Amino acid sequence: MTDLFAYLKERPYPGRGILLGSLPDGQEATAYFIMGRSENSRNRIFEPTEDGIRTKAFDESKTTDPSLIIYHPIRKTNRGTIVTNGDQTDTLRDYLEIGQSFAAGLRTRQFEPDCPNWTPRISGLRALDGSYQLSILKSADPQGSSCIRNFFEYHAQAGKGRFISTYEGFGGPLPSFLGEPVEVSLPQLSAKELSFKIWDALDRDNKVSLYVSVGNDTVILNKYQ
Numbered sequence: 298m299t300d301l302f303a304y305l306k307e308r309p310y311p312g313r314g315i316l317l318g319s320l321p322d323g324q325e326a327t328a329y330f331i332m333g334r335s336e337n338s339r340n341r342i343f344e345p346t347e348d349g350i351r352t353k354a355f356d357e358s359k360t361t362d363p364s365l366i367i368y369h370p371i372r373k374t375n376r377g378t379i380v381t382n383g384d385q386t387d388t389l390r391d392y393l394e395i396g397q398s399f400a401a402g403l404r405t406r407q408f409e410p411d412c413p414n415w416t417p418r419i420s421g422l423r424a425l426d427g428s429y430q431l432s433i434l435k436s437a438d439p440q441g442s443s444c445i446r447n448f449f450e451y452h453a454q455a456g457k458g459r460f461i462s463t464y465e466g467f468g469g470p471l472p473s474f475l476g477e478p479v480e481v482s483l484p485q486l487s488a489k490e491l492s493f494k495i496w497d498a499l500d501r502d503n504k505v506s507l508y509v510s511v512g513n514d515t516v517i518l519n520k521y522q
Contacts, residue, residue: 318458
């Protein structure tokens with residue numbers, strides 16, 4: 298298994314990332330972070346909501362295009378917890394509420410329209426029984442003419458998790474995440490301890506906000522707050 302913290306330290310720009318898994322004692326662990334290169338992307342914080350969190354501009358006067366940066370990354374439903382890097386969170390919530398599947402909701406969506414990067418949409422769903430699904434929707438070619446949709450399903454395993462991000466690292470255009478979500482080891486940590494270790498592993502200049510939950514405890518870290 299991969300050491301999550303070493304993995305993140307080796308990658309100065311994974312973009313946005315999702316972690317789902319279980320600690321050695323069986324407690325469920327979830328993490329989501331955002332990073333940014335432009336002023337518009339960096340000008341954000343996470344804010345709690347009744348059913349999860351949302352992104353919000355830290356300085357409203359500096360927001361130039363909210364379409365791809367303002368959304369609800371986390372929403373809790375009666376079928377589990379949704380975590381994504383865009384407004385597909387709401388698509389998934391709507392589909393789950395009418396009895397449809399995680400995959401069915403994402404088949405109506407594709408990668409983000411930010412040529413030439415075509416940023417992938419990454420999504421996760423933790424079911425009530427602890428099992429979880431992850432997905433990535435990414436462009437099949439540099440022209441953005443077709444979408445590849447990958448879906449992965451996992452049973453909960455104590456001390457293990459899976460991590461997926463939007464990018465592999467820097468490049469022009471930014472290279473999309475490749476392959477299956479990375480299997481990572483999860484040590485026995487509190488939500489606060491896990492959040493600090495992930496935050497410390499993320500590049501100092503590019504990290505923006507982080508959400509971590511362990512069991513019933515939640516921590517939010519914002520660079521600009």
